[in-house]
Structure formats: C-alpha cells, structure tokens
Amino acid sequence: MILAIAVALLGLLALSIPVGIVLFLLGFGVDQFFSFFPLIRGLGNLVWSTSNNATLIAIPFFVLLGEILVRSGVATRTYAALDRWVSWLPGGLVHANVATATMFSATSGSSVATAATVATVAMPQAEKLGYDPRLFSGAIAAGGTLGIMIPPSINLIVYGFLTQTSIPQLFLAGLIPGIALAVGFMAITAAICTLRPSLGGDRRTFPFPEMLRALLQLVPILLLFTIIIGTIYRGWATPTEAAAVGVAGAILIATLFGGVSIRMFADSILGTVKITSMIMLVVIGASFLNFTLASAGLGNELQALLDGMGLSPMGLIFVVVLIYIVLGFFIETLSLMVVTIPIIVPLVVAQGFDPIWFGILMIVLIEMALITPPVGLNLYVVQGARQSGKMGEVMVGAIPYVFAMLIMVGLLIAVPSIALYLPSVLSGG
Amino acid sequence: MEDHLLRIIRRLNRGVALLAGLVLVACAMFVLADIVLRQVGSSFGGTDEISGYVMAIATSWGMAFTLLELGHVRIDIMRGRAGRIGRALFDLFAMMALTGTVTLIAYKCWPVLERSLVNSSRANTPLETPLALVQIPWFAGWVWFALMAWLTFMAAAMLVLRGRFSAAEAAIGCFGEDERTGT
Numbered sequence: 001m002i003l004a005i006a007v008a009l010l011g012l013l014a015l016s017i018p019v020g021i022v023l024f025l026l027g028f029g030v031d032q033f034f035s036f037f038p039l040i041r042g043l044g045n046l047v048w049s050t051s052n053n054a055t056l057i058a059i060p061f062f063v064l065l066g067e068i069l070v071r072s073g074v075a076t077r078t079y080a081a082l083d084r085w086v087s088w089l090p091g092g093l094v095h096a097n098v099a100t101a102t103m104f105s106a107t108s109g110s111s112v113a114t115a116a117t118v119a120t121v122a123m124p125q126a127e128k129l130g131y132d133p134r135l136f137s138g139a140i141a142a143g144g145t146l147g148i149m150i151p152p153s154i155n156l157i158v159y160g161f162l163t164q165t166s167i168p169q170l171f172l173a174g175l176i177p178g179i180a181l182a183v184g185f186m187a188i189t190a191a192i193c194t195l196r197p198s199l200g201g202d203r204r205t206f207p208f209p210e211m212l213r214a215l216l217q218l219v220p221i222l223l224l225f226t227i228i229i230g231t232i233y234r235g236w237a238t239p240t241e242a243a244a245v246g247v248a249g250a251i252l253i254a255t256l257f258g259g260v261s262i263r264m265f266a267d268s269i270l271g272t273v274k275i276t277s278m279i280m281l282v283v284i285g286a287s288f289l290n291f292t293l294a295s296a297g298l299g300n301e302l303q304a305l306l307d308g309m310g311l312s313p314m315g316l317i318f319v320v321v322l323i324y325i326v327l328g329f330f331i332e333t334l335s336l337m338v339v340t341i342p343i344i345v346p347l348v349v350a351q352g353f354d355p356i357w358f359g360i361l362m363i364v365l366i367e368m369a370l371i372t373p374p375v376g377l378n379l380y381v382v383q384g385a386r387q388s389g390k391m392g393e394v395m396v397g398a399i400p401y402v403f404a405m406l407i408m409v410g411l412l413i414a415v416p417s418i419a420l421y422l423p424s425v426l427s428g429g
Numbered sequence: 430m431e432d433h434l435l436r437i438i439r440r441l442n443r444g445v446a447l448l449a450g451l452v453l454v455a456c457a458m459f460v461l462a463d464i465v466l467r468q469v470g471s472s473f474g475g476t477d478e479i480s481g482y483v484m485a486i487a488t489s490w491g492m493a494f495t496l497l498e499l500g501h502v503r504i505d506i507m508r509g510r511a512g513r514i515g516r517a518l519f520d521l522f523a524m525m526a527l528t529g530t531v532t533l534i535a536y537k538c539w540p541v542l543e544r545s546l547v548n549s550s551r552a553n554t555p556l557e558t559p560l561a562l563v564q565i566p567w568f569a570g571w572v573w574f575a576l577m578a579w580l581t582f583m584a585a586a587m588l589v590l591r592g593r594f595s596a597a598e599a600a601i602g603c604f605g606e607d608e609r610t611g612t
Contacts, residue, residue, distance in 0.1 A: 015523065
C-alpha cells in the first residue's frame with residue numbers, strides 16, 4: 001500500500017493537479033483499494049469537522065496581520081533602521097536583509113510574504129550601492145525562509161493540527177533554532193565578505209544618536225512580537241487569541257505609520273482569503289487522506305516496513321532527511337509538508353522521537369526546499385522583485401545559506417535540546 | 430461569451446471573498462473583545478465555537494475566489510516543460526480533476542446538513558447552536574465552489590477549443606499575476 005500511494009502521489013502531483021485535490025484523490029484510492037469499509041461516507045463529516053476549528057482560524061489571522069504590515073510601508077522603515085545597526089559588519093547591507101527578514105518572520109507566519117517584502121524594499125538599494133547581486137538576493141531568499149521557523153508560523157500551526165501536537169510548544173521550540181539560523185546566516189555572510197570583500201558593499205557606520213532614533217522605528221514591531229508570543233507562553237491567550245490581538249496591533253501600527261487606506265485594507269483582506277482557502281483545501285485534503293490511511297491500517301504496514309528495513313532509529317532519521325532534501329528540489333513547501341506528514345511522522349514517532357523536535361527538524365528541511373532550485377518558491381519571489389539579471393544569480397547566492405541550514409539539521413539531530421530546551425523549561429504555556 | 434462569463438464570475442467572487450474576509454476580521458475583533466472582557470471578569474462565552482463556524486464558512490466561500498486567482502498550488506514540473514497546447518491540456522485535465530472532486534465533496538457534505546435538519550441537532554456546547562444554522566452557509570459555500578469550478582472549466586474548455594491558449598492559461602493556468610500564494 002505504501003509504495004502504491006507514494007507512486008500515485010508523485011504521479012498525480014506531476015500531472016499538475018492542485019495539491020489539495022491530489023490528497024482527496026489519494027484518499028478515494030485508499031478507500032477503493034485498501035479498505036473494507038466505504039470510508040467515503042465519512043467525507044462530509046470530515047470536511048465539516050476539519051474546517052469548523054477554532055485553532056485553524058489563527059491561520060487567516062496571522063496571514064492578515066502579515067498582509068497589513070507588508071502593505072503599510074512598515075517594512076521600508078524597518079529596513080532603514082536595521083541598516084543603521086548592522087551595516088558595519090563585513091557585508092554591509094546584506095546583513096540588513098537577513099535582519100529585516102528575521103524581524104518580519106517574527107510577526108508574519110509566511111516565508112514567501114517575508115521574502116517578497118524584504119526583496120521589494122532592499123533590491124533598489126543593491127543597485128544603488130553596487131552590491132554583488134548574487135549574495136545580496138540570496139540572502140533575502142534565505143532570510144525569508146525564517147518566516148516559517150520563528151513564531152508565529154503558519155506551517156507549525158498546520159503541523160500541530162495534523163499531528164495533534166501542542167502549537168504553543170512548537171512555537172517555543174522554533175525560537176532558538178530560528179534565531180540561531182539568522183545568526184548563522186549573518187556569520188556566513190560576514191565570513192564570505194571578509195574573504196572576498198568585493199561581494200559585499202561598503203561597510204558603513206552611523207553616528208550613535210542616529211542609531212538610537214532608528215531604534216525607535218523598531219519598537220512597534222518588537223512590541224507586537226512580544227505581545228503575540230508573550231501572551232501565548234504566559235498562557236494568557238491561545239494562539240488564536242494572540243493572533244487576533246496581532247491583527248489589531250498591525251492595524252494600529254499601520255495607522256500610526258500612515259499606511260492605511262480602504263484600498264490597502266481591501267487588498268489585505270483579499271490576499272488573506274486567497275491564501276487561507278489555498279491552505280485549507282490542502283489541510284482538509286490531508287485530514288481526509290490521514291483518516292483513510294489510518295482506517296486502512298497504515299500503522300501496521302509501516303511497522304512491518306520498518307522491521308523489514310532493519311534501520312536503527314538514527315538510520316531512519318537519515319533516510320527521512322534525505323527524502324526531504326530530494327523531494328524539496330521539486331515540491332512546493334507547504335505541500336511537501338502536508339503530503340509527507342501522514343506517512344513520515346507516525347514512522348518517526350514510533351521510533352521514539354519527539355514529535356515537537358521532529359516538527360522543527362522538518363521545518364528546517366522545508367526551509368531548505370524554499371531556496372533550492374528548480375522549485376524554490378523564495379528564489380522566484382526574489383527574482384520577481386528585482387526585475388533584472390538572471391534567475392541563476394539568486395540560486396548561486398542562496399547556496400551558502402543552504403549550507404547553514406544543513407549544519408542546523410546536523411545540530412538538531414546531534415543536540416535535540418536546541419529545539420526542546422525552551423518547551424521543557426516553559427512547559428506551563 | 431467565455432470572456433464575459435469569466436469576467437462576471439471573477440467580479441462576483443471578488444465580492445464574495447471581500448465579504449468572507451470582512452467576516453474573518455469581525456471575528457478577530459470579537460475574539461479581541463472577549464479577551465478584554467475577560468480581564469474585567471466577564472466574557473461573551475463561546476468565542477471558540479463561533480470562531481470555528483466562521484472559519485468553516487469563510488474558507489468554503491473563499492475557495493472559488495482562490496481558484497479564479499489561480500491560488501490553489503500546483504506542481505509545475507512537467508507542465509512547465511510542455512508547449513502551449515501541452516500546457517493547455519495539463520490545465521484542462523487538472524481543472525477537470527478539481528471540478529469532479531469538488532462536486533463529490535459538495536455532494537457528500539449534504540448528508541451532514543441533512544442529518545442536522547432532520548434531527549434539529551444542536552451543538553453539544555453551552556451555546557447550543559442549531560447546527561443547521563451554521564451548516565447551511567457552509568454547505569452552500571461548497572456548492573458555490575463546485576458551481577464556479579464547472580463554469581470556469583467550461584469557459585476554459587471553450588477557449589482551448591477555439592485555440593485561444595493564452596486566454597485559457599490566464600483563466601486556469603498555474604500562476605496568477607500576484608505570485609505570493611505559498612507560505
């Protein structure tokens with residue numbers, strides 16, 4: 001059954017059928033060929049119970065929050081402010097790219113939105129100041145991927161929902177690896193630009209009072225992040241409630257910065273509905289497939305497969321990592337996550353691994369998929385925003401950051417507490 | 430005629446999506462108000478339950494808008510290598526799969542609503558919401574999605590038959606003008 005499903009999955013995806021629909025079709029197939037009971041009778045109930053869900057409504061809230069911030073011009077100010085603080089490092093403005101992306105990751109739940117925002121703001125600067133376009137754009141694509149790691153993260157909400165794992169704990173677990181990755185990106189940039197100064201632009205320092213003034217621009221975003229994350233961890237609010245607070249905060253910030261108009265608000269709303277429905281079709285499809293697979297006895301078959309392979313738990317993790325790296329070249333990220341969760345997570349958890357830890361590991365692997373060609377969404381987004389030069393330049397520029405992610409994968413496997421430390425100390429939330 | 434049809438359903442669904450989005454915003458404000466009330470020791474109660482209903486209804490009605498904006502993710506790996514006619518065939522086939530599946534989903538959603546209507550079921554919560562009240566708009570959203578999928582499929586098929594491939598690609602291709610569809 002597993003082989004048949006894997007083949008059918010890849011085949012249907014390759015036919016360019018929408019991913020959500022592929023999941024339903026697979027579910028129908030499992031029902032038809034591998035189940036004794038007609039599972040399709042449960043379809044209606046499943047669609048209702050999956051979408052009638054107070055946790056998942058956090059998704060549109062976080063999307064809306066990001067859309068409002070992105071369209072309000074806050075990004076431009078943030079970028080300028082961070083430029084004052086990090087451009088003294090070797091590599092100059094490239095660090096501002098990573099830092100801005102990190103800041104936006106902390107408020108937006110989406111990597112693509114983060115990359116798009118930073119790219120639009122940063123790209124004009126690259127040409128003006130004579131930066132090497134490869135490293136400069138690669139840093140944006142890579143920095144943008146942090147959007148799904150640093151909380152709040154829509155992908156972690158989906159993971160938590162499909163695997164019945166605590167979303168606040170997942171958010172906590174993503175914090176240290178996310179920040180470590182950001183620091184790693186900057187370290188790699190600095191190292192490259194020390195070795196080859198021509199790749200970065202001029203290092204610039206700014207008078208201290210100007211830096212302080214710039215800090216003021218960052219306060220609203222930092223405050224918003226603290227409120228969202230703080231309330232979740234203190235147990236004052238569920239992720240959904242925190243997201244609702246975030247929406248109000250974003251509207252407030254956008255109003256203060258003067259970026260609000262009816263048109264901008266309408267566009268934000270339309271963007272939110274579009275992305276939410278896209279995610280939900282995939283999520284509902286995945287729950288249906290999950291349900292049919294479980295009813296058809298996938299668990300036993302997986303166990304048999306595992307016993308047959310004779311893999312040690314570590315061996316299994318290495319195989320899984322390899323699968324994600326290979327699939328990540330070709331499959332878009334949310335889809336990659338959702339189509340693999342029903343099969344891979346039970347396997348991994350059965351071997352005694354922590355599902356929260358594995359969620360974070362999976363996110364790093366999926367971040368990598370976002371910036372590896374030929375299907376690396378962030379590469380296209382950055383290329384789309386710069387409107388000149390070749391796609392290949394962004395791909396080359398992203399390579400150093402792929403190495404940083406690989407190192408993070410190794411670290412997470414060697415030292416799981418990078419992810420699990422915060423959830424274990426703050427498990428009250 | 431196809432162009433006219435596509436234009437109408439696009440405009441219609443833009444309106445629907447705007448409405449669905451406004452309901453989501455209203456729900457966020459409702460949740461917020463409840464948090465504030467809780468600080469002073471009071472509460473509306475049932476925000477979770479209502480959020481769930483809003484989510485189910487808003488997403489089912491937003492599906493068709495996402496379809497028309499080419500927002501439902503597809504993997505472009507083989508399609509991207511095909512020629513103009515090949516791409517059109519990929520698109521039509523994908524659209525056919527979607528239309529069929531969504532029609533089946535809408536059809537299978539009916540028994541859920543039917544049972545609530547027949548039994549006058551109420552939610553097992555303090556609000557005791559009559560389930561039909563929230564399931565009717567939810568079900569209607571899926572029917573709407575199926576209907577829009579059929580109309581789009583037929584319009585696109587007509588465009589392809591007339592050899593107007595770029596117009597067909599604009600209607601049911603892989604990427605919209607606004608590429609920020611993923612997460």
